[in-house]
Amino acid sequence: MIELQTVTKLYGKVIGVNEISLTMNSGIYGLLGPNGSGKTTLINLIIGQLRPTIGRVTLFGQNPWSRDYLLREVGLCPAMESHIPRVNALDWVTHLVRMHGFSRADARQRAIAALTRMRMEHAMQRPMRDYSLGMRQRVKLAQAIAHDPRLLILDEPFNGLDPEARFEMTQFLQQWSREGRSLILSSHILHEVEAVHPSFLLLSGGRLLASGSPEEVRRILADSPNRVTVRCSDPRRLASLLVGSEHVDSLRLIDSKQSVEITARSASPIFSQLPELTRSEGIKVQEIQSAEESLKELFTTLMKQHRGEA
Amino acid sequence: MLTWLRGTLSTCSFELVRSLTAQRLVLFGFLAAFPALIIVLIGISAGREGMQIPFMETLIILLVGLIGVLALLLTASTGVYSELEGKSWVYIACRPYGRVATVIGKYLAALVLSYGISLLAATLAVMAAQWRGNLPRPEYFWFVTAGLLFLACAVYAAMFTLIGTLFYRRAMVFCAAYMIVVEFMLANIPALIRGLTIRCHLQELAISGYGWIMPLQEEPYRLLYGEYPIWMNFTALALFISVTLGASAFFVMNREYVTGDET
Numbered sequence: 001m002i003e004l005q006t007v008t009k010l011y012g013k014v015i016g017v018n019e020i021s022l023t024m025n026s027g028i029y030g031l032l033g034p035n036g037s038g039k040t041t042l043i044n045l046i047i048g049q050l051r052p053t054i055g056r057v058t059l060f061g062q063n064p065w066s067r068d069y070l071l072r073e074v075g076l077c078p079a080m081e082s083h084i085p086r087v088n089a090l091d092w093v094t095h096l097v098r099m100h101g102f103s104r105a106d107a108r109q110r111a112i113a114a115l116t117r118m119r120m121e122h123a124m125q126r127p128m129r130d131y132s133l134g135m136r137q138r139v140k141l142a143q144a145i146a147h148d149p150r151l152l153i154l155d156e157p158f159n160g161l162d163p164e165a166r167f168e169m170t171q172f173l174q175q176w177s178r179e180g181r182s183l184i185l186s187s188h189i190l191h192e193v194e195a196v197h198p199s200f201l202l203l204s205g206g207r208l209l210a211s212g213s214p215e216e217v218r219r220i221l222a223d224s225p226n227r228v229t230v231r232c233s234d235p236r237r238l239a240s241l242l243v244g245s246e247h248v249d250s251l252r253l254i255d256s257k258q259s260v261e262i263t264a265r266s267a268s269p270i271f272s273q274l275p276e277l278t279r280s281e282g283i284k285v286q287e288i289q290s291a292e293e294s295l296k297e298l299f300t301t302l303m304k305q306h307r308g309e310a
Numbered sequence: 311m312l313t314w315l316r317g318t319l320s321t322c323s324f325e326l327v328r329s330l331t332a333q334r335l336v337l338f339g340f341l342a343a344f345p346a347l348i349i350v351l352i353g354i355s356a357g358r359e360g361m362q363i364p365f366m367e368t369l370i371i372l373l374v375g376l377i378g379v380l381a382l383l384l385t386a387s388t389g390v391y392s393e394l395e396g397k398s399w400v401y402i403a404c405r406p407y408g409r410v411a412t413v414i415g416k417y418l419a420a421l422v423l424s425y426g427i428s429l430l431a432a433t434l435a436v437m438a439a440q441w442r443g444n445l446p447r448p449e450y451f452w453f454v455t456a457g458l459l460f461l462a463c464a465v466y467a468a469m470f471t472l473i474g475t476l477f478y479r480r481a482m483v484f485c486a487a488y489m490i491v492v493e494f495m496l497a498n499i500p501a502l503i504r505g506l507t508i509r510c511h512l513q514e515l516a517i518s519g520y521g522w523i524m525p526l527q528e529e530p531y532r533l534l535y536g537e538y539p540i541w542m543n544f545t546a547l548a549l550f551i552s553v554t555l556g557a558s559a560f561f562v563m564n565r566e567y568v569t570g571d572e573t
Contacts (some may be wrong), residue, residue, distance in 0.1 A: 004345070018506040045374065047404055049403050049566070049567075050566050051566060066565075068406045068407050068408075069313070069406045069407075070406075071404055071405060071406045071408070072313075072406065074405050076400070076401075077398045078401070078406040080397045080468065081402075081403065082396055082397040083395075083396040083397060083398070086328060086331055087324075091324070091327070094322040095320050095321075096401055096402075096405065098316055098317065098319075098320035099313075099316070099317040099321070099402070099405035099406075099408050099411060100313065100317075100405055100406065101312055101313030101316050101317070101406065102316070103316070104320075104345060107320075130475070143401065148416055
């Protein structure tokens, strides 16, 4: 479906993406990386909005930069908030669907169907300037799916959404993946992407640091240096029990000595040890927080590995 | 082709609908009424004797032309930039042939709006001049003016579209500079180069259309007017439109419009 061969994109002297090579067959992909890691640039290269400075990009076997008609098969929901004054959602989505070559009547029908699917039927005749962030996000998604694309690309779709809207978005993405269609989901939050069980592409500093299935990424995460915070009934006792563990690098009492922060080379052995230790000593665990869900640690590790420092 | 055509028509109608806001209608109304207002004021202060035919006709043409250019500056020059500034460019650009459809669609919308405004301005101005009873053939004058205005709007809208595509961040400034340097200064140079300006050809069509009698044998007039046959004027204007729109489409297709949010 998508192939990148040693693709580099420069914005003047700034590197957008750096020597990325990858092949993406039809399926679900999670594009993960911190802000400024090159995710949007990569998406723009894939859909032919940017031309690679070096290397080659193909979409459905052709160069997307010079083959505009390929965009008929792509739906894009960009990250940025656009300013579209004095227009209601139905007119805006109809206009964008018409730009795919549909007749006015067909475009309007598709726009209504897509907005209804996004639960916007009650508000689609209202001016978009009155919409909440969640409603605008749904309209953005409606314009991306209304022409029935083979590939849907969502750039940070969870940004600014409240928990209910996040849940709805996750449900929609799960439904989309169940329909057997392709999806590229860009985000900087792992667990949001994880919900649709994609293959992962991990980007940082414009480089593709790792790729693989959720299990492979979990393995990398588990083997990454990690910080685990345990809030329990006797943090001092727990710290004394862990101090002898070969897996623990450092221990610190935090939160007015209500919690113990454990820094370990790998989080997995700590998670294995904790139940046994706390049960045997009668320590009641109230909360365990792990940095595992934050990609920062992972990206730091991967970047170090990439530089040969770890 | 059908995709592109539907995209173009959709953009044109979408832009026209979007333009019809109370705020814009007031602005367009003011622009359309401005020449008539000036003529009425002159008529009141100078009286019937001050409203001689050549002066009145020239005044109408100048004022209506000015209104047409202002309307085009507002509508035709900012096509690409308004989408980039509003961060809606990405939605257009990810449609097949969306960039070209947007540029041409916005050109058509600008043409409709600017022609509508300037035609209304011409109508009101002719009516205001007639109020003092100083135009001998008002219907004919209006008819020629309407034709010339259409040509002028079509050609200048295409030129402003090209400028707006190339220098989208300062499009209005560049369009104004173009009007001053090329269409005012260059068009007044009595040499072959003035044939490369739009005004040269519109001016010659105006002379023929209005039936003005120019002493073309005399030195400054010989070099400034009556150089090209009418068919050549029409051909030159048609070439201006096709070349500038073609160039706009080429540039918009082959240029990376990077928004501030690339990461």
